[in-house]
Amino acid sequence: MPETEFTPENMSEKNLRYGYWFVTHKLLLKRIGIIILVVLDAALVGWSGWGWISVYVLEAKSDAITAFQNGTTVLGADIHAENTAAGLLVANASVFTASGKSDFAAEMKNPNTNFRADFTYHFSIAGQVTADKRGFILPGDDKFLIDLGEKISAGGSAALTITEIDWHKVDRHLIPDYAKFSADRLNFGITDAKFVPAGGGSNPFAGMVATPTAAPASGGPTGETTFTLTNNTGFGYKDLSFNVLLMSGPELAAVNSTIISDVLPGETRQVEITWYESLPAISDTRVIPEVDIMNDGVYLR
Numbered sequence: 001m002p003e004t005e006f007t008p009e010n011m012s013e014k015n016l017r018y019g020y021w022f023v024t025h026k027l028l029l030k031r032i033g034i035i036i037l038v039v040l041d042a043a044l045v046g047w048s049g050w051g052w053i054s055v056y057v058l059e060a061k062s063d064a065i066t067a068f069q070n071g072t073t074v075l076g077a078d079i080h081a082e083n084t085a086a087g088l089l090v091a092n093a094s095v096f097t098a099s100g101k102s103d104f105a106a107e108m109k110n111p112n113t114n115f116r117a118d119f120t121y122h123f124s125i126a127g128q129v130t131a132d133k134r135g136f137i138l139p140g141d142d143k144f145l146i147d148l149g150e151k152i153s154a155g156g157s158a159a160l161t162i163t164e165i166d167w168h169k170v171d172r173h174l175i176p177d178y179a180k181f182s183a184d185r186l187n188f189g190i191t192d193a194k195f196v197p198a199g200g201g202s203n204p205f206a207g208m209v210a211t212p213t214a215a216p217a218s219g220g221p222t223g224e225t226t227f228t229l230t231n232n233t234g235f236g237y238k239d240l241s242f243n244v245l246l247m248s249g250p251e252l253a254a255v256n257s258t259i260i261s262d263v264l265p266g267e268t269r270q271v272e273i274t275w276y277e278s279l280p281a282i283s284d285t286r287v288i289p290e291v292d293i294m295n296d297g298v299y300l301r
Contacts (some may be wrong), residue, residue: 001194002270007091009174014274024064029120030194030240032184035268040215042224044115049255060083069130072131076192079211082261085115085117085167085169086111086112086294087110087111087143087178088108088109088110088111088117088137088162088165089106089109089111090106090107090108090109090121090156090160090162091102091106091108091110091247093105093123093126093157093158093159093160094106094255095106095158095183096253096254096277097125097152097153097155098276098277098278099277100151100153101149101150101151101152101153102125102149102150102152102153102230103146103147103149103254103255103256103277104125104130104146104148104150104158105144105146105147105252105255106123106144106145106149106158106160107142107143107144107145108142108143108144108145109139109141109142109143109215110137110138110139110141110142111140112139113139113140113178113179114139114170114178115139115167115168115169115170116136116137116138116139116167116168116170117136117137117165117166117167117168118134118135118136118138118164118165118166118168119134119135119137119163119164119165119166120132120134120135120162120163120164121133121135121145121160121161121162121163122147122160122161123147123150123158123159123160123161123175124158124159124161125152125154125155125156125157125158125159126155126156127154128152128154130147130150131151132163133147136292137180138182138292138294139170139182139291140182142246142250143243143288143290144243144255144288145160146243146255146257148255148256148257156255160200167240175294181291181293184233184234184235184289185233185291185293186233186289186293187232187233188229188230188232188233188240188289189228189229189230189231189232190227190228190287191227191230192205192226192228193225193226193227193285193286193287194226194227194285195223195224195246195275195282195283195285196223196224197222197223197226198220198221198222198268198277200222200255204228220276221274221275222275222276222277222278222279223271223274223275223279223282224275225244225246225273225275225285225298226270226271226272226273227269227271227285227287228268228269228270228271229260229263229268229269229271230266230267230268230269231264231265231266231267231268232266233265234265235265235299235300236262236263236264236265236299236300237262237263237291237298237299237300238260238262238297238298238299239258239259239260240260240261240263240289240291241257241258241259241289241290242259242260242271242287242288242289242290243255243257243259243287243288243290244256244257244258244260244273244285244286244287244288245277245285245286245287246279246282246284246285246289247282247283247284247285247286248280248281248282248283249283250268253280253282254275254277254279256273256275257290258271258273262300264300
């Protein structure tokens with residue numbers, strides 16, 4: 001089939017009109033096309049900008065408001081839904097004062113099973129504030145933050161303040177199963193934990209009536225906590241820290257801590273802690289490990 005050559009002789013009047021209109025409006029059409037592209041680009045940029053504002057400003061603000069209303073803290077958490085850490089849960093702080101010094105304690109829970117938190121904290125009472133300390137809480141952990149021997153003797157209600165929270169999501173490439181990872185490294189046997197008042201006496205088991213322990217006039221010991229530690233893990237530890245809690249019925253009566261160094265796999269140690277403050281009737285003794293198993297520096301090599 002021969003090609004058709006469009007010449008003035010074989011072009012129709014209609015084609016000539018379309019061609020003339022296109023030539024005379026070519027510049028206008030170009031400008032309209034540019035305007036359409038600019039509008040589309042602006043719409044896309046605006047939509048994208050609104051998405052960022054919604055996620056990083058509005059939702060973050062909403063999370064902060066919800067956290068404030070619930071009495072929890074959400075700071076430093078990733079914003080994306082699959083990476084969001086819920087706020088730490090903190091109970092009211094307790095303070096135990098004797099001889100011009102105070103021990104502080106507050107229970108904390110991390111509801112996140114795939115996030116750990118590192119943070120700064122301090123206690124305060126009657127306008128006096130303890131020095132800032134760095135703390136951590138492992139995924140899903142329930143622990144006590146304590147601060148011992150502070151030179152504060154004011155009475156009143158104590159408060160715990162947590163700042164500078166840094167969330168760290170568990171790297172599934174390094175730790176595929178955190179529950180197993182944790183169980184393998186925190187398998188410490190704590191047996192025969194008991195408190196014995198100064199001068200001897202029977203161990204006051206939970207539910208039994210115990211005699212309050214008064215501080216001797218000489219300022220000597222008021223009692224002793226003993227327990228047996230067995231490292232049932234396959235790991236050696238440079239330093240193992242344990243928080244020791246004395247309970248008087250359902251109430252926390254006193255707090256202390258101890259560090260056990262160079263603990264080998266399978267090793268058993270007898271541990272003793274001496275108390276000097278005046279104590280109420282003690283019904284139970286709790287020993288809680290405080291070891292950062294996600295820090296390679298805690299292990300013996």
